Amino acid sequence: MNQFRTRLIVIFVLLTGLSVLAAGIFTAKLLEKSYIDSLKDSMQREIRLIAAGLDTRRSGNQAELVGYYNEEAKQLRDSAGARVTFIGADGTVLGDSDHDPATMDNHKGRNEIVDATGRTAGFSIRKSDTLHTDMLYVAVAMPNAQNGQLGFIRLAMGLENVDSLVRAQWLFLLVGLLILFVVVVGVSYRVAYGLTRPLEKIMRVANQITHMNYRSRVPVTSKDEIGKLGHAINTMADSLQAQVDRISENESQLKNVLENLLSGIIMIDKNERIVLLNRAAEDFIGFGADEVIGKKFDEAKQPFEFVQLIGECLDTREHIRDEMLFYYPEERILEINVTPIMGADDEWAGVLIVLHNITAMRRLERMRSEFVANVSHELKTPIASVKGFAETLLAGALDDKETAKSFLKIIFDESERLNRLIGDILELSKIESKRIPLQFSPVEMKGFVEQTLHVMRSEAAKKRIELEMSVPADMYIEADEDRLRQIVINLLSNGIAYTPEGGKVKVTVEPLATGVEPEYERIRLTIADTGIGIPRKDLPRIFERFYRVDKARSRSSGGTGLGLSIVKHLVDLHKGTIAVESEVGLGTRFTIELPVIH
Numbered sequence: 001m002n003q004f005r006t007r008l009i010v011i012f013v014l015l016t017g018l019s020v021l022a023a024g025i026f027t028a029k030l031l032e033k034s035y036i037d038s039l040k041d042s043m044q045r046e047i048r049l050i051a052a053g054l055d056t057r058r059s060g061n062q063a064e065l066v067g068y069y070n071e072e073a074k075q076l077r078d079s080a081g082a083r084v085t086f087i088g089a090d091g092t093v094l095g096d097s098d099h100d101p102a103t104m105d106n107h108k109g110r111n112e113i114v115d116a117t118g119r120t121a122g123f124s125i126r127k128s129d130t131l132h133t134d135m136l137y138v139a140v141a142m143p144n145a146q147n148g149q150l151g152f153i154r155l156a157m158g159l160e161n162v163d164s165l166v167r168a169q170w171l172f173l174l175v176g177l178l179i180l181f182v183v184v185v186g187v188s189y190r191v192a193y194g195l196t197r198p199l200e201k202i203m204r205v206a207n208q209i210t211h212m213n214y215r216s217r218v219p220v221t222s223k224d225e226i227g228k229l230g231h232a233i234n235t236m237a238d239s240l241q242a243q244v245d246r247i248s249e250n251e252s253q254l255k256n257v258l259e260n261l262l263s264g265i266i267m268i269d270k271n272e273r274i275v276l277l278n279r280a281a282e283d284f285i286g287f288g289a290d291e292v293i294g295k296k297f298d299e300a301k302q303p304f305e306f307v308q309l310i311g312e313c314l315d316t317r318e319h320i321r322d323e324m325l326f327y328y329p330e331e332r333i334l335e336i337n338v339t340p341i342m343g344a345d346d347e348w349a350g351v352l353i354v355l356h357n358i359t360a361m362r363r364l365e366r367m368r369s370e371f372v373a374n375v376s377h378e379l380k381t382p383i384a385s386v387k388g389f390a391e392t393l394l395a396g397a398l399d400d401k402e403t404a405k406s407f408l409k410i411i412f413d414e415s416e417r418l419n420r421l422i423g424d425i426l427e428l429s430k431i432e433s434k435r436i437p438l439q440f441s442p443v444e445m446k447g448f449v450e451q452t453l454h455v456m457r458s459e460a461a462k463k464r465i466e467l468e469m470s471v472p473a474d475m476y477i478e479a480d481e482d483r484l485r486q487i488v489i490n491l492l493s494n495g496i497a498y499t500p501e502g503g504k505v506k507v508t509v510e511p512l513a514t515g516v517e518p519e520y521e522r523i524r525l526t527i528a529d530t531g532i533g534i535p536r537k538d539l540p541r542i543f544e545r546f547y548r549v550d551k552a553r554s555r556s557s558g559g560t561g562l563g564l565s566i567v568k569h570l571v572d573l574h575k576g577t578i579a580v581e582s583e584v585g586l587g588t589r590f591t592i593e594l595p596v597i598h
């Protein structure tokens, strides 16, 4: 930009210098010419005055004429302020103020004389032979002059005056030029600065834009071409910024998607280096992105089979799917999809690995098949005993009436158990598959608990177990009454079953007040017994299907091992929670919390 400015200034200075020089030369020439012209005029006039005071018609011999004119010339020298020469019509010098006419040659051929011959006056400027300075010669012809008479009067004047005048003019011009030069440099600097400054600003902004500062703008003040350029740069910056914004928005969206994807994504480029790893993948392989990005895939400390799988896809460039058990950082079954990826120009660009955590799915499948195995096993036991006792009866035990009766009782009990078991299994599968929606209605808790306890009374009475309740009046909750009863009955019958004779089972309902408000959003339902309790190690598992602390005891109490599973599911359906506390030998307490309104 400085170069441009200097160039501008040089051009300005050169142009003005040249034009001032040209103007100077022109005026000097003009001045010289006009001075010489006026000199010519005045000298002509002088010659005529001289002629008027002379006897120009005088004739005679040469010596006589020379005597007269030479004397006159000498006298006129001072008043004319010039060299005076009288020349005869034939060119002979008759008199001269400065020289002896006898030494002077014929002047007929002198330019001014030739010029004046036949005209009024003639002029010539040339170096004087004697004085060696520029002289102006003005000659005026005497009309009708004959040979032997005065033909021309000539005045000669040195041009030193004109020269010094022109020199003074030049000096003046030079000083003027110098001043002008300074002024022009100053002005052109300002003009150039004014021109280049906005350009510099535009350049700075353009530079910033190339360095990705898209927010930089040119302050546009003028409406000229530079203003338009600034405006164009700003528009360009606007559109660049908009594009960059859009790109970065897309990028952050993509990044968000990638980071929040539950599937793990790993990208490996064609140089076999890991270039991308999302959060789920970090979690799956147990390494942070910063630890593995840039590394080769086989340097990332991964299970051998996994590395082999990637290597295979890198070799064959074909999609591979597999499932693998990972032990680190957590035991997990991962589904692995390794796919070759194509770049923009349809060129092979590496592989993409997609990891899905299928642990829960596989566990569920395992649980399903285990459930089927369990169910078959559970069903087999009562069926085997029904079959066994029936066989024994058929083999002859029927004859012994007492034995037959006790066997039939066992067969009846076992089929009853079978019935219960099938009922529970069906119930559980119905609840689990959520095929039966809950029928919510307001339930008045006090009445509800009284009724439920009533159902269980005869059962409790058999073991002389006391049933107690503590429920505030006028307490309502929104629930499916039948399902709620199923929950309480299951827990009560467990309480009765696992409490020795003479024990106690108590049902308590209380509001769960939040803050100081008398209103409450949840209620707490507690069923506590004074029974045998559950060992600490079994507590986490008692809600599992078919889980029993003591198989034999459960069987003798007629349990199926499904009761608590059903309870747990029903509580979940009511958006409630269930917890258990127990102390072996002291008793067990189940605490359920339910929302009042759904």
Ligand code: ADP
Binding pocket: 494, 495, 498, 529, 531, 532, 533, 534, 542, 547, 548, 549, 550, 554, 558, 559, 560, 561, 562, 563, 564, 565, 588
């Ligand atoms: P079951 O039909 O065998 O009672 P549940 O699912 O109802 O099956 O209970 C699972 C196991 O939890 C029972 O076998 C029993 O060992 C234990 N259990 C449940 N309730 C009680 C309780 N109130 N006191 C002691 N043990 C209990």
